[in-house]
Amino acid sequence: MYNLFKSRFFLIYFNLLCFFIATFLYVENVDAYTTFTYTEKEEVNVTYNEYFTFGGDTIGLRVTRQKNDTCLEPEITLRLLGSIGNVTKVTLNYEIPEFNFCVQNYHSSTLSLHQLDNKHLIATYLDTDDFTTFIRKGIVFTLDGEVVGDSITLTPEMSSQINSYNDLTGHFLGRNGFLFITSYNEKNFIAWTQLSQFDQYGNFQILRNGTLNEENTQANVFPTVDGSFALAYVANHTYSTDNISVAMFVDPQWTVQVSFLRLEANIFTPSFLLYQTELRLTSISINTCFSFYDTLGYGCLLQFSSDTSGTPTMVIQISFLSSGAITDITNMHQFLNDSSPVTTIYPLFYGGYLVMLSKPNQTSPYIEGVIYDVNRARNSTLNFPNNVPITYVSGIFGNYSFWSLSNSTTKNWTIVTTELPRFLPEQGYLNTKVVTTYPAINDTVQSGTKTINITFTDTIKFSTSFISIIKYDDTGELFRQFVFANTRYCRVLEDNKTVSITVLNSTFDQPGAYYVQVEDNFVVDYILEEPMHGIVDHRWYFNTIQLTTENLQGTQIYKNSNHSERNDFYDFLLTALSIITPIDSSRLSPIYGFQFQTDAPSEQILLSVKILAGNASQITVKKAADNIDELIRNKDISTIGTMPPTSYLDDTYGFSISPNFWDKYKVQLIGVLLGFVVIVGIYLFARRAYPSGNNLAIFQFVIIIVDFVFDVLFIKFNGKDVPRLYLPSVIILTASSGINIFLASFIIARENHVNLDFHQWFARYGRICSFFTVLSTADIEALNILSSKFAGLDFLSAVYSEQAQKWLFWGSVAGLLIEDVPQLIVQVIYRLNVITWDIVPFVVIFSGAIIVFVKLLEKIFFAIQVCKKPRHQLAPTHYLNEEHIIAYPDYRMPAKEVDQSESDTVVMTETDSNTVI
Numbered sequence: 001m002y003n004l005f006k007s008r009f010f011l012i013y014f015n016l017l018c019f020f021i022a023t024f025l026y027v028e029n030v031d032a033y034t035t036f037t038y039t040e041k042e043e044v045n046v047t048y049n050e051y052f053t054f055g056g057d058t059i060g061l062r063v064t065r066q067k068n069d070t071c072l073e074p075e076i077t078l079r080l081l082g083s084i085g086n087v088t089k090v091t092l093n094y095e096i097p098e099f100n101f102c103v104q105n106y107h108s109s110t111l112s113l114h115q116l117d118n119k120h121l122i123a124t125y126l127d128t129d130d131f132t133t134f135i136r137k138g139i140v141f142t143l144d145g146e147v148v149g150d151s152i153t154l155t156p157e158m159s160s161q162i163n164s165y166n167d168l169t170g171h172f173l174g175r176n177g178f179l180f181i182t183s184y185n186e187k188n189f190i191a192w193t194q195l196s197q198f199d200q201y202g203n204f205q206i207l208r209n210g211t212l213n214e215e216n217t218q219a220n221v222f223p224t225v226d227g228s229f230a231l232a233y234v235a236n237h238t239y240s241t242d243n244i245s246v247a248m249f250v251d252p253q254w255t256v257q258v259s260f261l262r263l264e265a266n267i268f269t270p271s272f273l274l275y276q277t278e279l280r281l282t283s284i285s286i287n288t289c290f291s292f293y294d295t296l297g298y299g300c301l302l303q304f305s306s307d308t309s310g311t312p313t314m315v316i317q318i319s320f321l322s323s324g325a326i327t328d329i330t331n332m333h334q335f336l337n338d339s340s341p342v343t344t345i346y347p348l349f350y351g352g353y354l355v356m357l358s359k360p361n362q363t364s365p366y367i368e369g370v371i372y373d374v375n376r377a378r379n380s381t382l383n384f385p386n387n388v389p390i391t392y393v394s395g396i397f398g399n400y401s402f403w404s405l406s407n408s409t410t411k412n413w414t415i416v417t418t419e420l421p422r423f424l425p426e427q428g429y430l431n432t433k434v435v436t437t438y439p440a441i442n443d444t445v446q447s448g449t450k451t452i453n454i455t456f457t458d459t460i461k462f463s464t465s466f467i468s469i470i471k472y473d474d475t476g477e478l479f480r481q482f483v484f485a486n487t488r489y490c491r492v493l494e495d496n497k498t499v500s501i502t503v504l505n506s507t508f509d510q511p512g513a514y515y516v517q518v519e520d521n522f523v524v525d526y527i528l529e530e531p532m533h534g535i536v537d538h539r540w541y542f543n544t545i546q547l548t549t550e551n552l553q554g555t556q557i558y559k560n561s562n563h564s565e566r567n568d569f570y571d572f573l574l575t576a577l578s579i580i581t582p583i584d585s586s587r588l589s590p591i592y593g594f595q596f597q598t599d600a601p602s603e604q605i606l607l608s609v610k611i612l613a614g615n616a617s618q619i620t621v622k623k624a625a626d627n628i629d630e631l632i633r634n635k636d637i638s639t640i641g642t643m644p645p646t647s648y649l650d651d652t653y654g655f656s657i658s659p660n661f662w663d664k665y666k667v668q669l670i671g672v673l674l675g676f677v678v679i680v681g682i683y684l685f686a687r688r689a690y691p692s693g694n695n696l697a698i699f700q701f702v703i704i705i706v707d708f709v710f711d712v713l714f715i716k717f718n719g720k721d722v723p724r725l726y727l728p729s730v731i732i733l734t735a736s737s738g739i740n741i742f743l744a745s746f747i748i749a750r751e752n753h754v755n756l757d758f759h760q761w762f763a764r765y766g767r768i769c770s771f772f773t774v775l776s777t778a779d780i781e782a783l784n785i786l787s788s789k790f791a792g793l794d795f796l797s798a799v800y801s802e803q804a805q806k807w808l809f810w811g812s813v814a815g816l817l818i819e820d821v822p823q824l825i826v827q828v829i830y831r832l833n834v835i836t837w838d839i840v841p842f843v844v845i846f847s848g849a850i851i852v853f854v855k856l857l858e859k860i861f862f863a864i865q866v867c868k869k870p871r872h873q874l875a876p877t878h879y880l881n882e883e884h885i886i887a888y889p890d891y892r893m894p895a896k897e898v899d900q901s902e903s904d905t906v907v908m909t910e911t912d913s914n915t916v917i
Contacts, residue, residue, distance in 0.1 A: 010753040021533045033418040037712045038087050040411045052115045053395045058082050071102035090145045153481040154180050179229045187215040222289040225531035226521040232258040234284050234302050252276035253283045274325030294351040294432050296530040297321040301345050315342040322531050343392040349430050351423035373423045429535045430762040433457050447508045447544045452501050459526035462486045465519040479639050481507045485522050506627030508544045515541040522578050532658045576646045580639045583624050594719050595835040608835040629655040697788035705845040708778030714844045722833045725826055736819030737777045743811045744776035747804050759798040765795040780811040794876030816855045824848045
């Protein structure tokens with residue numbers, strides 16, 4: 001019992017010890033700092049109200065030089081300070097009207113800089129022709145000083161008497177551009193214009209605009225988590241002297257309200273009341289508004305002044321949701337237990353606040369940074385050195401360190417940085433609401449990974465934003481896929497906290513480094529429906545290891561291009577595919593040419609690309625084809641759909657490997673082979689039954705039928721694959737069929753009229769004759785089958801006259817020249833110009849080649865026979881493989897040299913040249 005108590009006591013003691021150790025290690029005082037001082041070659045003044053943070057580790061400061069008492073030198077110059085202490089000078093070489101660099105009587109400043117993203121700034125200024133009306137314009141430039149867009153009109157003309165201010169706000173992670181506001185008239189009504197993201201030329205588009213007709217003394221624009229904007233403003237309600245006693249105690253004199261821009265409705269929402277007071281103050285100002293990181297919603301810092309000096313006498317923070325619900329109101333002076341003016345408050349990524357207090361009565365420093373934890377308990381102060389004066393110009397780097405600008409001299413300025421504490425557990429995503437992900441940060445997964453997961457601290461549901469998956473290396477970044485919430489690719493798992501996202505097979509097909517960027521407002525809180533922050537770029541990173549038709553628009557572009565342009569189109573297509581996939585460009589080669597897809601709902605063409613085999617470290621041809629196919633079929637969320645010419649590819653067709661002809665049609669080909677075996681069996685049976693007959697007629701019969709049927713099928717289903725061959729195919733078939741049926745009808749009619757033997761045969765087998773007459777539409781030689789004596793059948797033992805045989809011969813020659821050879825040429829041209837080849841063209845070209853070959857041999861053999869023998873020794877016959885022995889029915893028996901060996905058939909041996917067969 002004692003041992004059990006001892007062990008339990010030790011366990012409790014050990015747990016408490018670990019808890020205190022973890023607590024003191026987790027919340028630590030900030031006592032480390034670094035300083036960096038830069039000396040200018042000329043005297044400059046750092047403009048404190050224009051400073052920027054780029055990419056989380058670079059500070060941008062505007063520096064100016066004084067020209068005279070009221071004007072600055074007409075130039076825009078920046079200093080970019082990197083996290084490792086390097087300084088880059090940036091000068092904008094662009095001529096801006098010089099009055100913008102001078103203090104005007106109607107405005108303190110008419111030139112201002114605003115950050116658009118991590119690579120671009122916009123300088124806004126006034127332009128005028130007569131100094132009675134003005135237009136605010138903008139110029140976009142890069143951090144290298146390169147101008148990418150100039151003279152961009154931001155507002156319409158406005159009077160010089162307008163008390164205007166401008167606040168251009170960008171939301172870097174959003175897709176909804178920038179908001180520009182201008183106050184007008186004596187009541188400071190607000191006109192707003194939303195501008196699109198600028199293109200590669202620096203141009204904007206005006207997406208929407210409107211007005212907010214609310215009287216105010218100050219307004220503050222801030223980006224919202226859902227990618228839109230909000231506007232908080234202060235209104236002062238004045239009252240007459242007669243009503244002052246009533247108004248002061250009944251109606252509020254000051255109100256602070258907020259309105260959210262609803263992009264889908266193109267309006268600001270009705271204003272929500274954030275704060276009101278009946279106190280007779282001289283001013284209320286909005287210091288800043290922001291979104292929280294460790295909780296949901298937004299906060300605004302309000303400063304109150306009750307004397308003419310404008311010194312803040314009270315500072316409060318108001319916390320609220322996008323629905324307008326107030327969640328907290330905090331008197332910061334009571335909270336801080338310090339009466340010093342609050343210059344700004346930074347909500348920290350990992351919980352708590354950094355409060356900047358102004359200490360003007362102290363010699364040094366000018367401000368003091370106080371850190372409070374999530375429970376509003378004072379944790380520590382920023383340990384700035386006493387010998388370096390600090391200003392309120394400050395910010396937070398992406399590496400979670402705080403920076404501030406020292407009060408500089410005319411030639412020197414100093415940056416001080418220090419680390420910030422972390423109060424909430426966080427796994428490296430710069431978002432305390434994210435518990436874990438799959439893959440984890442810096443994890444290594446197989447390239448065949450099909451899903452990625454994100455687990456949040458709270459229950460969530462999908463919103464309207466998206467995630468992006470990017471591959472990166474030393475050469476740059478390559479976008480691989482984006483996935484919108486509320487699509488079939490995303491689902492919330494059973495715990496209602498985990499999001500599972502299905503990715504394309506091709507997304508992680510290449511080994512290397514990837515990161516996933518989760519846009520703000522990808523999910524919202526399940527209960528409050530408040531947008532939640534996402535994961536910024538290069539935070540969720542990991543590694544992978546290795547274990548096409550065109551749409552209608554592309555078709556028109558391709559059709560209207562010449563030969564050279566089509567080749568260029570192919571080259572551009574292959575280059576784009578090699579970048580997007582990525583497949584080494586040396587493995588992709590064009591197969592120039594195209595084929596119309598006749599079974600598509602609209603006119604489309606097929607293109608062919610050859611993928612060469614790679615080495616052992618590269619993906620296989622099939623894998624590469626599957627990846628391209630998946631990207632095309634999902635081009636609404638893949639890079640395929642973002643740029644021409646790949647955006648022209650049809651997502652309903654995709655990209656497939658041309659199948660091996662045998663693999664695709666082996667069932668049909670086996671059927672043909674079995675049919676051929678059956679025909680050979682019939683031939684052998686017929687030859688055994690009647691050796692002297694032309695038993696090869698069975699092959700002739702089958703080939704004629706197959707050739708004609710597939711000729712018709714080819715025109716119907718494949719004739720327009722190569723449009724220029726359609727009309728010739730129709731003309732050849734129609735003309736030859738017309739000639740054949742006319743000649744066949746003429747021969748049968750004449751033989752029935754002048755040939756007694758044929759007439760007697762026709763009387764018995766007229767229907768058979770009619771069938772073969774119709775069949776001769778396909779080939780005139782179908783009539784020869786009637787006289788073939790196949791298997792000794794009477795109904796195939798017609799007797800033609802010599803003249804009829806001549807017409808059949810020359811009709812066959814005409815058919816060879818008019819139909820068979822031209823059709824074979826058409827089929828060869830077709831084969832050389834198509835991408836895919838199915839069973840119908842195969843049968844047509846195969847049967848056509850056999851017919852041409854057999855007919856040529858037959859005609860050549862006949863010509864040789866004619867040349868070898870004198871004409872009086874030749875008996876005209878259409879049997880080229882017989883010894884001129886003709887069988888007659890027993891009703892027609894010659895009287896010469898009768899052989900009585902057969903009772904039913906009388907055989908006459910040809911003895912002289914006068915015998916007519």
